[in-house]
Amino acid sequence: MDDDLWSPPVSVPARPGWDVRYIGAEPRLSEVVQLYRELGFEVEIEILNPALCGGCKVCFEEGKGEPSKVVYVKETPGRYSCIGERGGDG
DSSP states (O other): OOTTSOOOSSOOOOOTTOEEEEEEOTTHHHHHHHHHHHTTEEEEEEEOOGGGGTTOOHHHHHTTTSOOEEEEEEEOTTOBOTTSOBOTTO
């Protein structure tokens, strides 16, 4: 994936082979996860550690008490890209 598309506003832990694509809470969290899965990506979700935010609480206030989460995505071999070309080895 092209990491120049979006950069997270906080320094979240890196996961080799995975890209951060969303930080937030419901209801958008479920929508984002569903979208990436429908597009053929593997998706992992982790709770955002508030200590990484340097005192900012905006995401946590928007979540109305629910912890914000980090959505990591990873391309799966053989998934179709958005322009219809075959990705991966297949």
